[in-house]
Amino acid sequence: MSAESSVDDLAATLYGAVGLVTRRLRHSPAAGELSLPERSALALLDRQGPATTAALARSEQITPQAVSTTIAGLERRGFVERTPDPDDGRQMIVSLTEAGRQVLQDKRDARIRQLTESLTAGFTPAELATLQTAAPLLERLGQSL
Structure with missing residues (x-):
């Protein structure tokens, strides 16, 4: 081989x-289930900061209309807010609210708890040590893609 x-x-x-x-x-x-496009938009705003819907659409490689629909739903729930773009009055800047940040964190925390339970119940100490060693390598792999 x-x-x-x-x-x-x-x-x-x-x-x-x-x-x-x-x-x-x-x-x-x-709890507080978000759709995949909603999670994606919130996560992007969390990582990259406020953005126009056009910028979000480019980042997500979807149509501006699809982003607008997703953002409208998030805005109704209080997870994002829109403010006029000071450089272009035709555009709106979308920002994550504290409630949006919290729902995103709650979602992440729930997933971490789920992983913790699976690791605790299904892996030996030696296997956990191997995964601990591999985790930074997997992160580096993700960053290199």
């Missing part, structure tokens, strides 16, 4: 494993 084949196998295994974990976490119920 060649080194390249071994790396290809590792890539395929990681892709499947990370995808499975992500899907399971996304599809398990959580």
Whole structure:
């Protein structure tokens, strides 16, 4: 077996494993459930700060109309607010509110608790140590993509 084949196998295994974990976490119920587009918009605003709907649409690679619909729903729930763009009166700047930040944090906390329970119940101390060693490498892999 060649080194390249071994790396290809590792890539395929990681892709499947990370995808499975992500899907399971996304599809398990959580209080104050947000849709995937809503979670994505809130997370983007949390990471990158206030933005226009056009900028959000470009970042998410979706239509401005789809972003506007998502933002309108988030605004009705008090998770985002819109203010006029000081540089272009035709545009609105969308910002995360404290309630939006809190719902995002609650969602993250619920997922972390879910992972903690799975790790505690299903892994030996040696396996947990291996995962502890691998976690920074997985983070670096994600940042390199």
